Amino acid sequence: xxxxxxxxxxxxxxxxxxxxxxxxxxxxxxxxxxxxxxxxxxxxxxxxxxxxxxxxxxxxxxxxxxxxxxxxxxxxxxxxxxxxxxxxxxxxxxxxxxxxxxxxxxxxxxxxxxxxxxxxxxxxxxxxxxxxxxxxxxxxxxxxxxxxxxxxxxxxxxxxxxxxxxxxxxxxxxxxxxxxxxxxxxxxxxxxxxxxxxxxxxxxxxxxxxxxx
Amino acid sequence: xxxxxxxxxxxxxxxxxxxxxxxxxxxxxxxxxxxxxxxxxxxxxxxxxxxxxxxxxxxxxxxxxxxxxxxxxxxxxxxxxxxxxxxxxxxxxxxxxxxxxxxxxxxxxxxxxxxxxxxxxxxxxxxxxxxxxxxxxxxxxxxxxxxxxxxxxxxxxxxxxxxxxxxxxxxxxxxxxxxxxxxxxxxxxxxxxxxxxxxxxxxxxxxxxxxxx
Numbered sequence: 001x002x003x004x005x006x007x008x009x010x011x012x013x014x015x016x017x018x019x020x021x022x023x024x025x026x027x028x029x030x031x032x033x034x035x036x037x038x039x040x041x042x043x044x045x046x047x048x049x050x051x052x053x054x055x056x057x058x059x060x061x062x063x064x065x066x067x068x069x070x071x072x073x074x075x076x077x078x079x080x081x082x083x084x085x086x087x088x089x090x091x092x093x094x095x096x097x098x099x100x101x102x103x104x105x106x107x108x109x110x111x112x113x114x115x116x117x118x119x120x121x122x123x124x125x126x127x128x129x130x131x132x133x134x135x136x137x138x139x140x141x142x143x144x145x146x147x148x149x150x151x152x153x154x155x156x157x158x159x160x161x162x163x164x165x166x167x168x169x170x171x172x173x174x175x176x177x178x179x180x181x182x183x184x185x186x187x188x189x190x191x192x193x194x195x196x197x198x199x200x201x202x203x204x205x206x207x208x209x210x211x212x213x
Numbered sequence: 214x215x216x217x218x219x220x221x222x223x224x225x226x227x228x229x230x231x232x233x234x235x236x237x238x239x240x241x242x243x244x245x246x247x248x249x250x251x252x253x254x255x256x257x258x259x260x261x262x263x264x265x266x267x268x269x270x271x272x273x274x275x276x277x278x279x280x281x282x283x284x285x286x287x288x289x290x291x292x293x294x295x296x297x298x299x300x301x302x303x304x305x306x307x308x309x310x311x312x313x314x315x316x317x318x319x320x321x322x323x324x325x326x327x328x329x330x331x332x333x334x335x336x337x338x339x340x341x342x343x344x345x346x347x348x349x350x351x352x353x354x355x356x357x358x359x360x361x362x363x364x365x366x367x368x369x370x371x372x373x374x375x376x377x378x379x380x381x382x383x384x385x386x387x388x389x390x391x392x393x394x395x396x397x398x399x400x401x402x403x404x405x406x407x408x409x410x411x412x413x414x415x416x417x418x419x420x421x422x423x424x425x426x
Contacts, residue, residue, distance in 0.1 A: 056320055056357045067308045071315035073286075078308065095280045095291065102284035106318045107269055114327040117347070130339055134330070144269045 002065040004029065004036040004079070009043040009059050011212035021072045022060040023205050024168050028076055028161060030197035032083035038208065073105050073165065080161035087161050100155045100162030108145065109169045111138040112178070119176045138173070142182050145170075149184040153191070167192030215278040217242065217249040217292070222256040222272050224425035234285045235273040236418050237381050241289055241374060243410035245296035251421065286318050286378065293374035300374050313368045313375030321358065322382045324351040325391070332389045351386070355395045358383075362397040366404070380405030 006029070008022035022038075029036045041050050046057050053061040054070045061068060062075040069075045080087035080097065087097045115138045118126055145166075148155070155162045170189045173179055179186040192198060219242070221235035235251075242249045254263050259270050266274040267283045274281060275288040282288045293300035293310070300310045328351045331339055358379075361368070368375045383402045386392055392399040405411060 051360075055361050056316070056354060058320075067304050069308045070312045071319060073315035073319055074308070074312040077290075077311060091280050095282045095287070098290060099283045099287040102286035102318070103269070105315070106284060106286055106322070107271075109319070110323060110326050113323055114330055117327055117350070126340070126343055137330070141269060147264075148268050 004034060005039055005063045006036055006060050006075075007039040007041050007053070007063070008208070010040040011043055012209055017206055017209050018202060019172060020059065020205060020209075023201055024072045024164055025060060025062065025075050025079065026201035026204055027164050027168075027198050028079045028086055030200050031159075031164070031195070032079065032085045034079065034082060038204075073101060076101060076161050076165060086164075093156065096156040097160045097162045100160075101165050104162060104165035104169050108141055108166065111141045112169060112173050114138075115178065116172065116176070138178065139181070142173075142179070142185060146182045146184050149188050159195075163192055167198075217247060218252055218276045219249055219273050219288075220252040220254050220266070220276070221421070223253040224256055225422055230419055230422050231415060232385060233272065233418060233422075236414055237285045237377055238273060238275065238288050238292065239414035239417055240377050240381075240411050241292045241299055243413050244372075244377070244408070245292065245298045247292065247295060286314060289314060289374050289378060299377075306369065309369040310373045310375045313373075314378050317375060317378035317382050321354050321379065324354040325382060325386050327351075328391065329385065329389070351391065352394070355386075355392070355398060359395045359397050362401050372408075376405055380411075 006022055006025050008020060012020055026036075041047060041059065051057060053063070053068050056070075058070075060072075060075070061070045062078060063069075064078070067078075069078050076086075077098070080101075087094055114134050118131060118134060154160065155166060167189050170179065170185055171193060174186060174189050179189065193202075219235055219238050221233060225233055239249075254260060254272065264270060266276070266281050269283075271283075273285075273288070274283045275291060276282075277291070280291075282291050289299075290311070293314075300307055328347050331344060331347060367373065368379060380402050383392065383398055384406060387399060387402050392402065406415075
């Protein structure tokens with residue numbers, strides 16, 4: 001078995017630290033106790049090799065021998081298929097985890113992204129009625145999440161790769177206090193980020209970027 | 214082998230017809246020539262059963278015996294794993310297709326969604342500098358797509374499930390003329406939507422909703 005290698009930036013400014021997407025993969029790899037190594041790629045002057053592995057010039061990408069994967073969701077699936085800690089092998093359990101993995105990225109993050117735009121570009125004055133439409137779009141999705149999380153510790157019976165993606169997406173919403181009306185979502189994030197694998201992954205990412213300052 | 218069943222709304226207004234996400238799956242199932250049947254669920258008064266299968270109250274969902282999948286990306290993966298027409302079985306080819314499937318949903322649709330908001334809510338006056346930031350976000354992603362599509366017919370060597378998702382995402386951008394500065398993206402959409410499987414899937418969805426008028 002070849003070793004999994006995760007490639008991320010050599011350095012990023014303080015703002016995105018703790019949120020660069022290699023964190024999702026570090027977290028998964030720690031949960032599954034799969035051996036992996038970290039490589040870096042320049043954040044300035046992105047190389048030809050970078051675009052060969054990641055056509056949008058983002059990070060991270062994951063290599064395993066001659067296989068190279070990009071997109072946090074695709075890498076998560078690749079890793080999850082290597083460990084029952086992250087995804088069960090039976091068709092029903094696997095279907096549930098994969099459905100929720102896409103839901104995290106394409107139903108929840110899809111809705112949080114427009115709102116995060118408004119937060120990030122807060123210097124731009126946005127008409128209140130427009131802001132309200134954005135918030136309503138996200139909050140409608142979060143209401144469904146709040147209902148789903150009633151009496152449920154994790155999305156699919158036991159902790160899985162889907163929880164890593166969903167908790168990471170919601171964690172970002174929590175940063176600007178967007179989970180205030182959704183106490184179950186908020187405690188779900190707290191529960192997920194209290195896991196030793198998250199704590200280690202987060203500390204490792206912070207140390208990685210700090211070392212390059 | 215059980216039969217795949219795709220459940221969609223009984224009726225939708227004219228606006229979204231041709232864009233309801235069961236189209237992506239109909240298209241994939243036609244490409245793969247897998248047998249499937251269509252079931253409906255009420256769009257008004259969504260049922261308890263609906264939320265059991267699709268926690269956000271959206272459509273479609275896919276059932277295969279006791280397995281039930283939601284999210285167009287997850288269903289696409291489920292179908293693609295049943296046909297080499299949609300995804301090769303070797304690890305490298307499979308990794309490429311899965312990377313591009315997530316890229317369509319989480320890198321391109323993620324960026325087109327905020328702009329489509331501005332288009333859909335066009336009655337709301339948006340400050341031009343804010344609109345410019347949204348457009349720049351999408352256009353940066355499309356510039357990368359334009360580079361990727363140079364001399365490439367399909368994303369991964371041969372037509373795959375990734376092309377269905379990417380072409381469907383870009384087709385929506387094309388609707389509001391957002392692909393005008395990106396001729397390769399535009400002809401990629403034209404090439405994909407000229408395929409007999411898309412033509413049939415599109416006609417079937419239009420006929421399905423028209424029949425309920």
